[in-house]
Amino acid sequence: MVPIAFALNVIHGFFGLIYYGATTLFGIMIVPKLGKVSAESVRELRSFLPGVVTFIQSSGIITIVFGAGQFLHYMIGYYKGGGLGEVYGVLFGSGWGLSVLIGGIFGILGLLTGGLVKRDMDRMMSLYRNILPDDEMLVQARKSLQRSSMIGTILLTISVILMLVAVTFLPLPS
Numbered sequence: 557m558v559p560i561a562f563a564l565n566v567i568h569g570f571f572g573l574i575y576y577g578a579t580t581l582f583g584i585m586i587v588p589k590l591g592k593v594s595a596e597s598v599r600e601l602r603s604f605l606p607g608v609v610t611f612i613q614s615s616g617i618i619t620i621v622f623g624a625g626q627f628l629h630y631m632i633g634y635y636k637g638g639g640l641g642e643v644y645g646v647l648f649g650s651g652w653g654l655s656v657l658i659g660g661i662f663g664i665l666g667l668l669t670g671g672l673v674k675r676d677m678d679r680m681m682s683l684y685r686n687i688l689p690d691d692e693m694l695v696q697a698r699k700s701l702q703r704s705s706m707i708g709t710i711l712l713t714i715s716v717i718l719m720l721v722a723v724t725f726l727p728l729p730s
Contacts (some may be wrong), residue, residue, distance in 0.1 A: 558617055560629060560729050561626065561629055564625045564626035564629060564678070565626055567618070567622045568619060568622040568623045568625075568634075570633050571615050571618040571619040571622065572619040572623070572716070572719075573674075574614040574615045574617075575612065575616045575619045575712075576712055576713075576716050578608075578611065578612045578615065578712045579612055579616070579666070579670075579708060579709055579712050580709055580712075580713070582608060582609070582612060582705065583705040583706055583708060583709035584709060585652075586605075586705075587705045588702060590680070590698060590701070591698045591702075595684060595689065598680075598684050599684050600680050602684060602685075605677060605681065606674075606677060606681060607676065609670075609673060609674050609677050610674075611725045612670065613622075613667070613670050613671075613674065616666070616667045616670055617662070617667070618679050620663060620664060620667055623660065623663065623666055624660070627656065629659060630646075631643050631644050631646075631647075634646050638656050645722075645729075646729045650726075650729045651713075651722075652726040652727065652728055652729055653729065655718045655719070655722035655726055656718070656719065659714075659715045659716075659717075659718030659719040659722065660710050660715070660719075662712070662714045662715035662718065663709050663711075663712065663719075664713035666709075666711035666712035666715055668708050669704055669708035670708055670728055671706075673701065673704045673705050673708055674698045674705040675704075676701035676704050677701060678729055679697050679699060679700070680694070680697040680700075680701055683697055719727060
């Protein structure tokens, strides 16, 4: 039988890799190019890009749910070992705890920012449904999409760095 901590870690890590990779690719490579392609090309991407954003959000939700499960699994163990004082000491008194806690907060903020990316993408795609979209509204929609996408990418990068520091360099509190 597979220990629960191992299963949670594998699922969290697998989907986290997909989530971070897709978010970074989308935020750094795809979104900036949307302003440089023709309106006709963007119209052809209308059926594709919203699905990409949904895929990214879905992998993000799975990542956070299993990461939270893993976090709770550890915290329950610390609670059983010494109560709330032990949990508090691990979270706020160890480098591992602070790194995981702050990394998790940044990860959740990144996921929430993904909702803004979805909203901005939907707004931009709806503008391209018009035969002659308003150029000013398109520029605003693109800027908003670029901003929210870059913010999400930065938040997730910080989260990934903090999580990697915690699991790679910092000792798990005993």
